[in-house]
């Protein structure tokens with residue numbers, strides 16, 4: 001089966017629970033975001049899904065291979081970009097890539113055209129013969145991504161792929177990620193860059209040992225929608241009257257502005273009627289979606305231990 005299927009996956013290190021009860025499915029062609037604060041268990045999860053760590057509970061099937069039992073066949077279909085990709089400084093870019101081609105027992109003649117395509121894609125075509133020791137941080141990161149792709153993996157795990165890249169290089173990487181997904185590959189992106197996750201991922205899972213929330217990015221943002229109202233005079237005086245509404249919206253006040261958090265935007269007219277009924281002169285009312293970052297931080301504040 002293609003994609004990733006995770007059921008009740010968990011890992012303990014001694015008494016410490018790094019992950020528990022994780023269940024989710026990622027489709028082919030999907031870019032799936034794995035979010036969570038430091039120490040939430042993302043790396044542990046990725047290591048289990050790539051066969052590097054055996055789970056304490058549950059199971060994962062990655063592109064048809066049981067992650068805990070079929071390590072060898074799994075490695076053929078999975079590419080992993082870790083946070084600190086080890087490249088050999090004394091070797092050239094080409095020698096580094098050849099080393100990994102050998103590990104994967106690839107037919108070099110067949111693989112090079114594809115690899116050269118990626119080198120060109122990431123602006124490294126003319127650096128093939130240069131020792132990696134002289135590469136900038138960004139060039140190393142891009143070479144590490146090319147290395148992740150040497151064996152043409154169907155499932156790609158990317159841990160902070162744009163970390164240390166300048167905006168232009170970050171965009172090249174984002175475009176490449178979208179392209180790889182459009183070719184039908186499954187991509188799991190671990191990132192603390194929520195704007196990037198918002199741009200690239202269709203769905204995200206927020207983890208903190210367990211799964212706190214999972215869903216399409218669009219829906220998560222909708223859950224964080226608000227109505228930004230500008231009134232005449234101090235907005236503070238309307239705070240109490242809004243609190244009497246049956247759906248009791250959460251209200252932030254700043255000068256003449258009220259930010260009214262709504263669970264359902266069908267309540268927006270009730271909010272406005274209530275304000276006008278209380279004598280407010282409303283200058284503007286604009287529906288706004290909160291950025292994923294705010295929704296995420298709220299979730300972690302409220303969220304499970």
Ligand SMILES: Nc1ncnc2c1ncn2[C@@H]1O[C@H](COP(=O)(O)OP(=O)(O)OP(=O)(O)O)[C@@H](O)[C@H]1O
Nearest residue numbers: 013016017018036037038039040041042043044045
């Ligand atoms: N090999 C290990 N031995 C003992 N504890 C470990 C080991 N690997 C991870 N842990 C623990 O498991 C928990 C989850 O760590 P993990 O690295 O998976 O988090 P993360 O979400 O990837 O964090 P970050 O965003 O900081 O990279 C942490 O408490 C960590 O100390």
